[in-house]
Amino acid sequence: MSDATILHADLDAFYASVEQLLDPSLRGRPIAVGGGVVLAASYEAKAFGVRGGMAGRKARELCPELIFVGGNFRHYQRLGDAAMAIVGDFTPAVERISIDEAFADVAGCTHLFGPPEAIADAIRRRVRAEVGLAISVGVARTKHLAKIGSQVAKPDGMVVVEPEDEATFLHDLPVELIWGVGPVARARLAAIGIATIGQLAVAEPESVARLLGPAAGEKLTALACNRDPRRIVTERRAHSAGAQSALGRRPVAEAVVRPTLRHLADRVASRLRAKGRSGRTVTVRVRFSDLRSVTRSASLPHPVAATAILAEVAEGLVWAALRDHPEERTISLLAISVSQIEAEASALQLDFALGLADERLRPGARAGRSRLAADRAIDAIRDRFGWDAVGYASVALDRARSVPDAFRALAEKEL
């Protein structure tokens, strides 16, 4: 039997397909999920050149008939989970990459369900029948080949790459199909005459490394030469947790910065606390109105998970960044991220994280106990009544124009 047992299953035009599933009047029509930004486009819209990530205005220029739909984010989560659960019915060796795609290794279950190609076919039929969505599947010996296979298979298709066909399969495909090759790498490779995976495979590794750096050079050369050592990883925890908020064009002012950072710190810290985790490094990003951005970070002596402490550290970093750019009068985005997340917080670490530390040990940790009490009380109320039931009043004003929490949650990784 072939050792092509890795599957890559990828729901087609996912958000847009869900909208067309929920509202039959949208089927067969060019639609885009989103508003200011296209989060996903239906195949009918893609035919006009509309792409995910595109500005809404530009999308409408390309396709005047384009219909923008609001986004049923909870349905995306539900249907994505349902589709991936079907993959999981065949094998426990599933690596979920995002809401709408996953790798699976079916080597251990072919005696139950037949060869990989038959399993892929069964997954596609069941997702279509039980969830109502099209899912494309690539089947191959490695993750890299399976992923490219599913991309080539779209829409609503399946591609099996047999081991003896691998080199031929890769040879004429464009380099940007390789995972990790984006616009910059594509352009740099094009500058030395490399456009296809076949050309990259025979290029001098040294010149590729000079162009893209040693790590990327090595990785890309290996993939182009069809060496992919990656295995399926069934559980993966996030190494950082963050939140950001686009602000439009706002003045550099405490009345803008402080409540926004409060809100972001609240989001990040409550996620950390919910998982009993905390992190030592706090990073902020300030994006100016011309879309240039700067970051500032600080590694603390102890991990943090308290909203108030995170907000204070973040605010200090943001003002430091702004002091370095006195010419900038307006900002368009603020972000907070916490990294160096502790694997398993000890009781003492958690005390520090939550601001409970003894004043003698951590000078300046004012009102640690009341902070902890406040965070815990807010967490408990939200458990019962929802996230919006309680919070920092000053952030309420901008809630209406910000992205729904349900959409944010779609992209969050397991902490």
Next chain:
DNA sequence: TCTGGGGTCCTAGGACCC
């Protein structure tokens, strides 16, 4: 003409230690 929000990984320079 002005892209949202959540992540990962890599690079390069400097500090610091042995």
Next chain:
DNA sequence: TCTGGGGTCCTAGGACCC
């Protein structure tokens, strides 16, 4: 006093992915 080498951590920035 000057010089060399290796390792680790920290910080800022950037490419990339979904």
